[in-house]
Amino acid sequence: xxxxxxxxxxxxxxxxxxxxxxxxxxxxxxxxxxxxxxxxxxxxxxxxxxxxxxxxxxxxxxxxxxxxxxxxxxxxxxxxxxxxxxxxxxxxxxxxxxxxxxxxxxxxxxxxxxxxxxxxxxxxxxxxxxxxxxxxxxxxxxxxxxxxxxxxxxxxxxxxxxxxxxxxxxxxxxxxxxxxxxxxxxxxxxxxxxxxxxxxxxxxxxxxxxxxxxxxxxxxxxxxxxxxxxxxxxxxxxxxxxxxxxxxxxxxxxxxxxxxxxxxxxxxxxxxxxxxxxxxxxxxxxxxxxxxxxxxxxxxxxxxxx
Amino acid sequence: xxxxxxxxxxxxxxxxxxxxxxxxxxxxxxxxxxxxxxxxxxxxxxxxxxxxxxxxxxxxxxxxxxxxxxxxxxxxxxxxxxxxxxxxxxxxxxxxxxxxxxxxxxxxxxxxxxxxxxxxxxxxxxxxxxxxxxxxxxxxxxxxxxxxxxxxxxxxxxxxxxxxxxxxxxxxxxxxxxxxxxxxxxxxxxxxxxxxxxxxxxxxxxxxxxxxxxxxxxxxxxxxxxxxxxxxxxxxxxxxxxxxxxxxxxxxxxxxxxxxxxxxxxxxxxxxxxxxxxxxxxxxxxxxxxxxxxxxxxxxxxxxxxxxxxxxxxxxxxxxxxxxxxxxxxxxxxxxxxxxxxxxxxxxxxxxxxxxxxxxxxxxxxxxxxxxxxxxxxxxxxxxxxxxxxxxxxxxxxxxxxxxxxxxxxxxxxxxxxxxxxxxxxxxxxxxxxxxxxxxxxxxxxxxxxxxxxxxxxxxxxxxxxxxxxxxxxxxxxxxxxxxxxxxxxxxxxxxxxxxxxxxxxxxxx
Numbered sequence: 065x066x067x068x069x070x071x072x073x074x075x076x077x078x079x080x081x082x083x084x085x086x087x088x089x090x091x092x093x094x095x096x097x098x099x100x101x102x103x104x105x106x107x108x109x110x111x112x113x114x115x116x117x118x119x120x121x122x123x124x125x126x127x128x129x130x131x132x133x134x135x136x137x138x139x140x141x142x143x144x145x146x147x148x149x150x151x152x153x154x155x156x157x158x159x160x161x162x163x164x165x166x167x168x169x170x171x172x173x174x175x176x177x178x179x180x181x182x183x184x185x186x187x188x189x190x191x192x193x194x195x196x197x198x199x200x201x202x203x204x205x206x207x208x209x210x211x212x213x214x215x216x217x218x219x220x221x222x223x224x225x226x227x228x229x230x231x232x233x234x235x236x237x238x239x240x241x242x243x244x245x246x247x248x249x250x251x252x253x254x255x256x257x258x259x260x261x262x263x264x265x266x267x268x269x270x271x272x273x274x275x276x277x278x279x280x281x282x283x284x285x286x287x288x289x290x291x292x293x294x295x296x297x298x299x300x301x302x303x304x305x306x307x308x309x310x311x312x313x314x315x316x317x318x319x320x321x322x323x324x325x326x327x328x329x330x331x332x333x334x335x336x337x338x339x340x341x342x343x344x345x346x347x348x349x350x351x352x353x354x355x356x357x358x359x360x361x362x363x364x365x366x367x368x369x370x
Numbered sequence: 371x372x373x374x375x376x377x378x379x380x381x382x383x384x385x386x387x388x389x390x391x392x393x394x395x396x397x398x399x400x401x402x403x404x405x406x407x408x409x410x411x412x413x414x415x416x417x418x419x420x421x422x423x424x425x426x427x428x429x430x431x432x433x434x435x436x437x438x439x440x441x442x443x444x445x446x447x448x449x450x451x452x453x454x455x456x457x458x459x460x461x462x463x464x465x466x467x468x469x470x471x472x473x474x475x476x477x478x479x480x481x482x483x484x485x486x487x488x489x490x491x492x493x494x495x496x497x498x499x500x501x502x503x504x505x506x507x508x509x510x511x512x513x514x515x516x517x518x519x520x521x522x523x524x525x526x527x528x529x530x531x532x533x534x535x536x537x538x539x540x541x542x543x544x545x546x547x548x549x550x551x552x553x554x555x556x557x558x559x560x561x562x563x564x565x566x567x568x569x570x571x572x573x574x575x576x577x578x579x580x581x582x583x584x585x586x587x588x589x590x591x592x593x594x595x596x597x598x599x600x601x602x603x604x605x606x607x608x609x610x611x612x613x614x615x616x617x618x619x620x621x622x623x624x625x626x627x628x629x630x631x632x633x634x635x636x637x638x639x640x641x642x643x644x645x646x647x648x649x650x651x652x653x654x655x656x657x658x659x660x661x662x663x664x665x666x667x668x669x670x671x672x673x674x675x676x677x678x679x680x681x682x683x684x685x686x687x688x689x690x691x692x693x694x695x696x697x698x699x700x701x702x703x704x705x706x707x708x709x710x711x712x713x714x715x716x717x718x719x720x721x722x723x724x725x726x727x728x729x730x731x732x733x734x735x736x737x738x739x740x741x742x743x744x745x746x747x748x749x750x751x752x753x754x755x756x757x758x759x760x761x762x763x764x765x766x767x768x769x770x771x772x773x774x775x776x777x778x779x780x781x782x783x784x785x786x787x788x789x790x791x792x793x794x795x796x797x798x799x800x801x802x803x804x805x806x807x808x809x810x811x812x813x814x815x816x817x818x819x820x821x822x823x824x825x826x827x828x829x830x831x832x833x834x835x836x837x838x839x840x841x842x843x844x845x846x847x848x849x850x851x852x853x854x855x856x857x858x859x860x861x862x863x864x865x866x867x868x869x870x871x872x873x874x875x876x877x878x879x880x
Contacts, residue, residue, distance in 0.1 A: 110485065111485070111488070111492075114485065115488070146405045147405050147406060148406065148411075148488075148545075148546045149548075154563060157562070157563050158563060158564060161564075161565075213594060213598075216595070216598045216602075217598070220598055220601075220602040220604070221598055221601045221602045224602060224603070227602075227604055228595065228598040228599050228601075228602045228604055229588075229590055229595045229598065229599055229604070230565070230566075230588055230590070230599075230604070231565055315591055315592050315595075316592055316594075316595055317595065318399075318565075318588065318589060318590040318591065318592070318595055320562060320563065320564035320565035320589070321564070324564050324591065325563075325564060327591075328403065328564070328591075331754070332405070
């Protein structure tokens with residue numbers, strides 16, 4: 065188990081280094097002079113040159129790369145071109161907001177999606193199944209942006225129950241989390257339904273039923289547990305996406321997370337921040353994947369890492 | 371039963387939450403986060419606006435764009451134009467207790483021109499050579515050449531004063547101030563990135579104390595979301611609602627829409643070096659062909675006024691010249707005179723999307739007006755950095771023909787607007803992307819920029835404006851308004867003509 069963990073952690077490290085090198089080279093091949101962008105269109109040549117030296121852009125590429133990797137090892141992602149603050153601290157500042165949003169959305173998606181999917185499988189072909197399929201279709205095809213606005217209009221403007229946007233007080237998480245959860249919820253429900261259907265047709269389930277166990281026990285205790293492994297994968301992947309890709313939700317609800325930081329940085333051509341965010345996202349994805357694989361062993365006794 | 375219970379709990383929580391908020395707080399939703407709170411480093415008006423709550427300039431502007439005393443009570447340019455005498459207001463203290471003295475001002479001006487500090491808008495201050503201290507409340511700014519626009523330049527937030535000691539305190543550095551300590555009516559309290567900036571009332575403020583104890587600037591990039599916030603009563607004021615909702619907001623008794631004046635002119639730059647467009651008659655025809663008022667009413671929902679000079683009315687040096695009234699017949703005549711056969715002219719027309727109020731829809735409408743007089747204009751759009759990159763190519767590589775642009779002078783002086791028509795400002799040196807060149811106009815602008823006598827200066831700019839208007843290097847469109855919406859429960863909110871909102875003295879309506 066330990067050997068496996070170490071091996072996987074090395075894998076994570078290699079991935080991040082690979083991503084770091086790629087993004088470093090990509091940013092440098094983008095058209096446009098970053099020093100000019102930072103200085104502003106009206107700046108003098110001297111100002112531009114000074115910024116170029118400050119950013120180390122006057123050094124040869126290989127040296128810039130070495131310096132960049134050296135700083136990266138020490139957890140230093142450079143200085144934001146837009147705000148003159150350290151990229152590490154800007155990302156850290158926004159990280160908790162995104163993590164909070166992703167966690168609450170995932171919990172919502174699992175808490176609603178799994179039972180919904182399981183029920184649909186148990187009642188396959190019945191009205192309840194049809195209802196779940198409709199919700200799923202709705203959830204997968206509805207634009208986040210539109211759903212968010214509809215929720216705001218209903219719960220904030222009409223009913224005045226919930227804050228429309230911002231991140232103040234415990235209630236402000238509800239609308240963005242529900243909006244964001246909707247898509248994952250639909251996904252989770254769909255996967256749960258199909259794996260459950262598979263499991264329900266297996267011998268041991270029929271045996272359990274034949275033994276005279278109540279349907280509820282069979283469904284929730286025996287079948288669901290075995291159907292969960294693929295669901296965990298999906299939830300893990302979704303969680304990774306939520307962490308990195310909650311851009312629209314964060315914009316609609318003015319949620320101060322990483323997605324919006326990425327959008328702001330792209331608009332300002334703030335290369336150091338874009339670079340830092342991509343590396344952080346890569347790290348998050350790799351770690352989430354690792355955790356998902358480790359969870360397999362917990363859920364499914366047939367899986368073990370030796 | 372259960373539903374009723376849940377409803378009850380939710381509304382109870384909501385009530386609880388609303389009590390938690392101090393009654394004396396004023397909330398403003400803005401669209402962009404501050405990239406910096408250091409006055410000298412600012413580049414956007416919105417951020418300047420926030421900094422203005424905390425740090426003040428020597429000279430201010432009033433609602434018509436005129437200069438008014440702020441931290442300076444008097445200023446006077448010497449007859450040779452090479453120095454400016456300034457008298458400071460007595461009894462002003464910074465938030466950290468530092469007194470406003472000539473020395474403090476000198477330190478600030480030296481920081482403003484210090485090449486080691488990043489100052490994106492330094493261009494307006496390059497004539498400053500140094501400062502001479504006369505006594506505690508009198509100083510003299512020394513200039514290397516006459517700069518009659520300097521008083522105007524000193525109204526920019528870039529020139530706002532901070533306490534010299536504060537740059538070494540609380541995370542500030544000389545090169546990068548993150549907590550501005552100024553003389554303003556509000557003191558920096560806190561900020562969280564992407565979320566909000568909070569300022570508290572400064573009770574030792576030298577002037578009239580504002581009503582609200584605290585002001586919170588909430589960062590909300592999406593215009594529709596800002597609108598939801600004001601409609602749900604979560605904030606007291608927003609800037610820039612979605613343009614298409616302005617009529618509905620105007621009809622809503624719960625809110626008031628303020629159409630702030632602005633100095634931002636919106637125009638279509640015509641590449642005057644393009645063989646198809648180098649004849650002024652063709653360019654005049656383009657101006658006559660477009661019904662600007664109809665577009666302002668129908669597409670901008672009234673959030674603009676049609677231009678009648680190459681600059682906005684609030685700018686010093688403005689003089690109304692006339693209008694290119696909508697006259698497609700005249701446009702066809704001019705095109706015929708210039709030897710352009712109907713249907714033979716195809717123009718490439720670039721337009722940004724989302725940069726200015728209704729920019730892309732307006733461009734599409736303009737293209738259809740051009741089509742009416744037999745000009746085929748193909749509208750295309752691209753992301754903003756690429757857009758800037760394409761239009762600022764040097765003339766020999768520049769293939770643009772028409773592109774829509776907005777221009778808000780850094781401060782309300784024709785010297786700033788006229789950069790657009792001076793041949794020294796052609797890309798890559800500047801942003802005069804029409805490549806317009808007229809030796810007489812260059813001479814008039816140069817002379818006006820150095821003229822100390824305001825009346826003569828005004829006349830020189832007016833002369834240049836008349837020539838420019840006639841030679842039409844732009845399709846002159848409109849001066850954009852700066853819409854703001856505030857709750858009907860508050861009052862005393864207005865706009866300044868440099869796209870700033872003025873809500874420092876907001877208070878509950880009677």
